[in-house]
Amino acid sequence: MKTIVKYVFLDLIRNKTILVYTVILAALSISVLGFDSNTSKGLLSLMNISLLFVPIISILFATIYFFNSIEFIELLLAQPIKRQKVLLAEYIGLASSLSLAYMVGIGVPLVVLAPGAASFMLVSTGVLLTLIFSSFAMLIFVLFKDKTKGIGAAIILSLFFTILFDGLLMVFIYSFSDYPIDEVVVGILSFNPIDLARVLMLLKLDVAVLMGYSGALFKKFLGSSAGTIYSFSFLLFWVVLPLLLSVRVFKRKDL
Amino acid sequence: MPITGTKILFAFTALFLSCVCMGKTIRVRPGNNAIKSAIASATHGDTIIISEGTYYEHDVHVTKKLFIAGEGNVVVDGQRKSEIFVLVANGTVLQGLTIQNTGISSMQDMAAVRIQNAQYVTVRNNKILDNTYGVYVQNGSNCLVKDNIIRSGAVSEQNSGNGVHVWRGEHLRIEGNRIAGHRDGIYLEFVINSTIHRNISEKNLRYGLHFMFSHDDIYSKNVFTRNGSGVAVMFSNRVTMTGNVFKNNWGDAAYGLLLKEITDGTIEGNLFERNTVGVYMEGATRIHTSKNTFQNNGWAMRIQASSSNGSFTENNFISNSFDVATNGTMVMNVFKNNYWDKYDGYDLDKDMIGDIPYYPVSLYAVVTEKVPTAMILYRSFLTDILDKVEKVMPSIIPDQLKDDNPVMKKLRL
Amino acid sequence: MIKIEHVTKSFGRFKALDDVSLDLEEGRTISLLGPNGSGKTTLIKSVLGLVIPERGTIEVNGQRVKNNWQYRSHIGYMPQIGRYPDNMTIEQVLNMIKEIRREHTKYDNDLVEGFELKKIQHKTMRSLSGGMRQKVSACLAFLFSPDILVLDEPTAGLDPVSSEMLKEKIIHEQDSGKLILITSHVLSDLEGITSHIIYMQEGKPLFYKSTEELQEITGEEKLNRIIAHIIKGQQQALKKGKEHENHR
Numbered sequence: 002m003k004t005i006v007k008y009v010f011l012d013l014i015r016n017k018t019i020l021v022y023t024v025i026l027a028a029l030s031i032s033v034l035g036f037d038s039n040t041s042k043g044l045l046s047l048m049n050i051s052l053l054f055v056p057i058i059s060i061l062f063a064t065i066y067f068f069n070s071i072e073f074i075e076l077l078l079a080q081p082i083k084r085q086k087v088l089l090a091e092y093i094g095l096a097s098s099l100s101l102a103y104m105v106g107i108g109v110p111l112v113v114l115a116p117g118a119a120s121f122m123l124v125s126t127g128v129l130l131t132l133i134f135s136s137f138a139m140l141i142f143v144l145f146k147d148k149t150k151g152i153g154a155a156i157i158l159s160l161f162f163t164i165l166f167d168g169l170l171m172v173f174i175y176s177f178s179d180y181p182i183d184e185v186v187v188g189i190l191s192f193n194p195i196d197l198a199r200v201l202m203l204l205k206l207d208v209a210v211l212m213g214y215s216g217a218l219f220k221k222f223l224g225s226s227a228g229t230i231y232s233f234s235f236l237l238f239w240v241v242l243p244l245l246l247s248v249r250v251f252k253r254k255d256l
Numbered sequence: 257m258p259i260t261g262t263k264i265l266f267a268f269t270a271l272f273l274s275c276v277c278m279g280k281t282i283r284v285r286p287g288n289n290a291i292k293s294a295i296a297s298a299t300h301g302d303t304i305i306i307s308e309g310t311y312y313e314h315d316v317h318v319t320k321k322l323f324i325a326g327e328g329n330v331v332v333d334g335q336r337k338s339e340i341f342v343l344v345a346n347g348t349v350l351q352g353l354t355i356q357n358t359g360i361s362s363m364q365d366m367a368a369v370r371i372q373n374a375q376y377v378t379v380r381n382n383k384i385l386d387n388t389y390g391v392y393v394q395n396g397s398n399c400l401v402k403d404n405i406i407r408s409g410a411v412s413e414q415n416s417g418n419g420v421h422v423w424r425g426e427h428l429r430i431e432g433n434r435i436a437g438h439r440d441g442i443y444l445e446f447v448i449n450s451t452i453h454r455n456i457s458e459k460n461l462r463y464g465l466h467f468m469f470s471h472d473d474i475y476s477k478n479v480f481t482r483n484g485s486g487v488a489v490m491f492s493n494r495v496t497m498t499g500n501v502f503k504n505n506w507g508d509a510a511y512g513l514l515l516k517e518i519t520d521g522t523i524e525g526n527l528f529e530r531n532t533v534g535v536y537m538e539g540a541t542r543i544h545t546s547k548n549t550f551q552n553n554g555w556a557m558r559i560q561a562s563s564s565n566g567s568f569t570e571n572n573f574i575s576n577s578f579d580v581a582t583n584g585t586m587v588m589n590v591f592k593n594n595y596w597d598k599y600d601g602y603d604l605d606k607d608m609i610g611d612i613p614y615y616p617v618s619l620y621a622v623v624t625e626k627v628p629t630a631m632i633l634y635r636s637f638l639t640d641i642l643d644k645v646e647k648v649m650p651s652i653i654p655d656q657l658k659d660d661n662p663v664m665k666k667l668r669l
Numbered sequence: 670m671i672k673i674e675h676v677t678k679s680f681g682r683f684k685a686l687d688d689v690s691l692d693l694e695e696g697r698t699i700s701l702l703g704p705n706g707s708g709k710t711t712l713i714k715s716v717l718g719l720v721i722p723e724r725g726t727i728e729v730n731g732q733r734v735k736n737n738w739q740y741r742s743h744i745g746y747m748p749q750i751g752r753y754p755d756n757m758t759i760e761q762v763l764n765m766i767k768e769i770r771r772e773h774t775k776y777d778n779d780l781v782e783g784f785e786l787k788k789i790q791h792k793t794m795r796s797l798s799g800g801m802r803q804k805v806s807a808c809l810a811f812l813f814s815p816d817i818l819v820l821d822e823p824t825a826g827l828d829p830v831s832s833e834m835l836k837e838k839i840i841h842e843q844d845s846g847k848l849i850l851i852t853s854h855v856l857s858d859l860e861g862i863t864s865h866i867i868y869m870q871e872g873k874p875l876f877y878k879s880t881e882e883l884q885e886i887t888g889e890e891k892l893n894r895i896i897a898h899i900i901k902g903q904q905q906a907l908k909k910g911k912e913h914e915n916h917r
Contacts, residue, residue: 004768008761012754039552042575045635053637072752076809079717079819080769081742167638171623171630178627186632199636210508210532211554211577212631219632220508255680255720 002086005077009094018062019102026054026106034114041206044119047107048202051127052195056134057159059099063138064155066095068148075256085248088139092244096135100128119205126198129236133194134159136243143250166193187222194239197232204228279303279323284311291316291332298322300345306330306353314338314359321345326352334358334368340387341369349378358387365417367392371399380404389417390438395424403432410437410461418443419460425450440466441483448472455479463488463514464505467495476500485511486531489518496522505531512553515540525669528553534576537563546570547669555581555621564588572667573597573616577634580616581625582654591616591659599662600647614662617653619646670695670817670848671716676725678711685711686722687872695816698839698849700859702896703869709852710749712869713819716850717746730816742772745815749822749852751806755795759786759805762794766809777814780807783834799826807835811842818842818849824858836862856893863892868899875903 111120145151279301286309308328334340358366367389380402390406410416419435428450435441441457445468452475457464464480465487480486486502502512512531517539528534534553540563549572550556556576561584601610671693678686714720732740868875887898
């Protein structure tokens, strides 16, 4: 398994798309952090960039990569090696190279230009989002036979988490605003990794007071260390769940 | 031994007073009830010079007009028993002392220096440390509280008092004090025609400066930072607020300036920076807000619908998360000629004034005002899009609340 | 060597394999023939464990295929389409599979040398032509001298010289007692190397006979003539059967 991870990783770090992705992220973070004396604002901009691009790029790139590797995966499966191992190795190789791209593109400029707890949070949530959406991509790969349909599903899924989910949440909040729904909202929020990452990040910046204003529970709960552990566990859950599902489906999949 | 400025001042004052008032000068050295006995032996118009040392005395009542001054490092310690100085005679001066450790009581307001039913009293250049109340003016007029350092380590609002506390006063001057660590830095109740000038009030639990039922006062060039909230003006009329700095009043419910039930105020040339809410207005009538800078606040202004006939002109709004929030739809205030950094209109006729109006209340600000829970979606992609769409076609945001003449460039204030 | 018993596999309503039972023994080069959709590829993939049949069992060297992966160390597989990660070099691909099949330490480098891959081993897979990639695939299949070789359209896209080289290699392996399973559309390419023929139709093997036997029955020499003869005969038989039914 290590072998496959190694070679997939070596292949992907020379992949043009990943290189371009890294360079664009680096350019964005240097321009945002370099030209703005206000670090907090720079981090907010980088957060919005990450929340928008990381999920979509990760899921699209990973889906396309998996479907393009189908013949290679078949060749690997014809070798004396367990099915799950091939799949997981492909995932680890892919997810680690995408994460590396993010860490180099966003992490390195942050360490140099704005070291601190908030930067650390941005990098770790960004990496987690990369892992999560690569994991979703793998699920799509094992569920769909057709590449075009798979890419379609990837786009729909990322749009769902980027905007549609929040829209529905907004409608929910609006319709039940007369009831004490803070806890319910935190519960619902846990089902969207992008929202979790956003709130975790915001709570590390001083705009957090906006969330605590008028006594809302979010800052009190999610801002506490228990809340941070809660959010991180849920993010990890979102990495593991699609992975487990894909392994299950893949066991019985015909190639 | 170097001759310090204070000493020269002191020498001159002593010389002056001894010549003009013809009072005698009494020197006090450390000893049992030394200050009290000196006062007892003094007569109207005398000067009492307290020599360097620590004096353990409390409930020192100054019942005749005296000039009391410390020489060198004079510490008067109340040993947490009771009040320390009580000034009841007109024209008394208390200066150059370190006054510390009043008692703590829930029955009585314990003050380091209490001015009671007196006029023309001066309290200056003192260090007033670790007391429940610092300077307590109870029914005074024409008094001066100047250049004192008033500091305490209050931890809860219940067991603490204010740095400078005034209950009934007129023509007071509170100037150049540094106040920290009290409940309110300065608290004014039933105070009229007074000025609060160049004080620095910081790290107080509740407000840096607090007005209750006080009219025709001016506060200017003060700095209010890191307080529970900067300044609260409540149930007061004709208060003028100019050139102050409201900064870093940052917390879950922190305001730079809180206005409640006030009329005819002026807010001019102030800087509101990094407060959760820059200015909060509730029941504020005819308040004129101009030439202020609002920078990096959560909300620059929250204007409740109960506020009316105010004007907001020539202010700078820069990098605030929300410029204006309001809970109403019909807003009876005028916005004109302000600079809004979020304005993305155009200026085709090049008169430096934007050709289309600016709506300072964003859709998301309206939503969160109605449903605070929606704040959980702050900075999400969705709310950004909604705000952009709403700016183009206003339908929910209060379309009466707009700046018809937004200036294109940051105003130099 | 490979024992297939009552294997059935359907994709939706379509039956790709319908109760197939076959015994594939060592020392044979078996050509798997048949029209498109007859179940050739499904059969190969079932043996490799890529497709999981819903009924029946497959044994390779006595080991069940289902829920097993160790048996694949006896198999070398050359896929029909060889696609590899773009930025891997030939050397990396070879090393990678070597590292996966760590239990083998002796390598059969005949084809690697024959195709002169060493010279171009630093080229990335992206830059290779289809034929070149086929050569890499062929090398991988033979590299570990496995007991069983599964070759899916091996000669498609190969130049005549390489194609000849591959054939010789196949004959050589058969002579040393291995089982070789080949599918191909180009019957002339199988000429001279195939010892047995399985003809698949509609998910069932129509026949499984040695080349000599077939030559005897049909009286034809060439493979394509043999196949044509049989299919003709079958169609006539079908016709007759129908006429027979009509008479009734």
